[in-house]
Amino acid sequence: MTARAEARDAFRRRLIDAAYTRLATEGAAGLRMRQLARDLNVTPGALYRYVSGRDELLTILVIDAYESLAETVRRAEAGVPRTELERRWLTVWVTVREWALAHRNEYQLIYGTPVPGYEAPAETIAPASGVTLLLAQISSDLWTARGNGAADPAPVSLAEDLSRIAAWVVAHGMSVDAPGAMVLATVEAWTTLLGAVGLELGGHFRGSIHNNAAYIELLARRSYAALRATILNDRVREGADV
């Protein structure tokens, strides 16, 4: 590797780091090319030797954010014994929230309003699936450990979507034997989780929920209970007439 290529990579790294810092401290709007040039003691034009423009920088940061979130959650979840399914589930919820609080701007970058004039390109799709896959894994583990229970029927109106999700899960190397109702409950959990975090970050709980940690934990427990309840066995044992 030539000295030039090395210097090039090094500077590109510095640029991305500077961009990351600006994003973290000032949000997506603080990501200004001219400001980054000042941060790096260079004229604005020089940046375009390393990056095609502001959009590419944003794409890099989007991917970075997805990966950072997924990695953080994966690491936390890996620390919980495999058999303690509910604790694993809970850990995912809590860790997502904590990451979001610690990385507000990165979170908004990926799950907030799309940045004006910026359309997330295809390469951002793959890294976006990290956390959902983790939930799917736990859900799948629950199904495997179910004993001899059957599952709720899945609604026909979503049959197509559910088989799409199943295919996608298979494509990520997981077994798909989890039934539609469980898959759906997992998607539902994902929806509620991101809803709760988004509302908290947006300050929409100002007049209601303040103890957001307790709230998210409650939501996590409920969603896990709902997930379990999709396995008929449990309910039947309890004598419900569903």
Add this chain to the structure above:
Amino acid sequence: MTARAEARDAFRRRLIDAAYTRLATEGAAGLRMRQLARDLNVTPGALYRYVSGRDELLTILVIDAYESLAETVRRAEAGVPRTELERRWLTVWVTVREWALAHRNEYQLIYGTPVPGYEAPAETIAPASGVTLLLAQISSDLWTARGNGAADPAPVSLAEDLSRIAAWVVAHGMSVDAPGAMVLATVEAWTTLLGAVGLELGGHFRGSIHNNAAYIELLARRSYAALRATILNDRVREGADV
């Protein structure tokens, strides 16, 4: 009223209308003072006679969006017979989603990432409560019509938050006798609803849910069932041992 004051009001109205149009067609980023000036055949400086700046315009539009959403949902919900609680509940969910789809940018303006450098001022808080109040009303009606059921106990960790919500509901002229567990289920529903709409608008269901109409309806039904289930009476009748 003098002719001048009249013209002043008329122009201010025209300005807000133009801003609304730009927001709807191009998003918050398309809301450019200079562009609005061109739209109105006037120099940019003239706008500052009617509005203190871009932020005030945004605030007006934020309030407008909250009110438009609340009004739309209120009207739809009012069309359903009072006693059909589940249909009323469902109508709220579906209408919120439909409004969001028809007014993507307005929705993002209120529930998406806060616009860079813009902090929503106090006067936006009141109009934000429209839809939540509607859900609270249905939930309260359900409680009133419960027969002689008791309610689940509410978690102590959220007791403070729940009483804050109760106080806020009272301040809006509703009776508060609905128990904590129901209030919580209502907040939970709100969380999931906004989560689902936000994810759909953000394109985060691209690899999974496509039939979003069916999905939101399913979520609505489930959340209503959960709301009902907070009233012990029902569950006891079904023989569950919770």
Add this chain to the structure above:
DNA sequence: AGATACAGTGAACACTGTTCACGAAAGCAA
């Protein structure tokens, strides 16, 4: 009718992202 308040102008200021011709330096081949 005269004083006053106000609307709109046009120029300016300080920014932004992006492009481009140019000179300097580095890498490579003979």
Add this chain to the structure above:
DNA sequence: TTGCTTTCGTGAACAGTGTTCACTGTATCT
């Protein structure tokens, strides 16, 4: 080592942004 080529960073420029301000002309009020 010499010469050619590729790359780098600069500085200036372009087109755009929000906002301010001295200055007119016109409408309102006394």
